[in-house]
Amino acid sequence: MFPERRRELILRTLRTDGAAPVRVLAERLGVSAATIRRDLVQLDKEGRLSRVHGGAVAAADTDDPFAEVALVRVEEKDAIAHQCAELIKDGEAVLLDIGTTAHRLARRLHGRSLTVITSNLAVYEELKDDRDVQIVLLGGILRRSYNSLVGFLTEDNLRQVHADRLFLGTSGVRPDGAVMDTTTVEVPLKRAMIAASDQVVLVADADKFPGRGIARVCGPEDVDVVVTNAPADSATSAALREAKVEVIAVAREPAREQV
CATH class of the missing domain: 1.10.10.10 (Winged helix-like DNA-binding domain superfamily/Winged helix DNA-binding domain)
Structure with missing residues (x-):
């Protein structure tokens, strides 16, 4: 081992x-x-x-509780979520990571013919009554502080599914393009999500550049698209270009479209 x-x-x-x-x-x-x-x-x-x-x-889990994070940079997350929804084609199977941006993306998937695979309980709650959306809820151990399911059962479930696109969250992206996370329990799950998906879309607001985090999830070569609300710093931008990652920078979503 x-x-x-x-x-x-x-x-x-x-x-x-x-x-x-x-x-x-x-x-x-x-x-x-x-x-x-x-x-x-x-x-x-x-x-x-x-x-x-x-x-x-x-070590103590240092992540902020989900409800607190959900109130931070709401307009930026909405703009990113709006752009991500535009990337999804009807009929696809999409894998949504944990996190508040994934939840805001789920709000834009109502009424669409999709399969949504997730261990994000906020996503499940958002879409559970929508009969147009088929939900595959990954099993696991409840992580109450971040409204998600984690652990070896979640990893095992991920080996049994396949997604057209993954919308992956991050604690930050380092100047060399490495995708990082602050919570090590999430790292094996994120890697399993990447392995289960044809396309990896990294969602990262401007605060994630340059990044932080103690655990490396993957390198830029494992990412296909980055959706952000502002250009990354010059070093990170260069690393992403070298890895042929498409970067989509979005403007703030109009107020009338916010939810």
């Missing part, structure tokens, strides 16, 4: 089961206690967990 994969499994175990001793982690992953200790040292350096006597606990 690759070290990165093993460390993700350690973090998943800590988030699901709480604090765990080295012995239990070693038995669960089938490796030596010395290997687990080295992993814990590395993850502690990265700020992804806290070491305690004989074991570790997961």
Whole structure:
């Protein structure tokens, strides 16, 4: 097992089961206690967990609650969501990531003949009564703070589906074009979403350039389109051009179209 994969499994175990001793982690992953200790040292350096006597606990989830994030940069998110809806063709299967911009995109899909695949519960609530939209709700562990389903069950579900387009969220895009996230539990899901989709559309408002985040989701070569409300900084723009990523910069959506 690759070290990165093993460390993700350690973090998943800590988030699901709480604090765990080295012995239990070693038995669960089938490796030596010395290997687990080295992993814990590395993850502690990265700020992804806290070491305690004989074991570790997961670092606190630093994401802002969904309801608070939903009130930030609403007009910019609406403009991005409007443009994303224009990219979707009737009859397609679209995969919507977690996040508030994906929720605002869902508001623009009412009455359309589409299949929407998601683990975003706000998207589900938005579209559940629309008979024109077929919803595939991915299973998983409830992450209440961000209104989503996560974990190995969600990853397993993603391996069983295929989407024409993915609308992917991010905590930020680094100057080299790398797509980042602040919450490591979401990273394996985002990678599985990318693998399940023909086209990857990254939704990122101007605040995401240059980006932040402790975990790398993918490189610019894995992204087909970026929809943003302002041009990226020069370094990031150059990296995206080199990777042949189409960048669509949108103006603020007219007030009469906001929801």
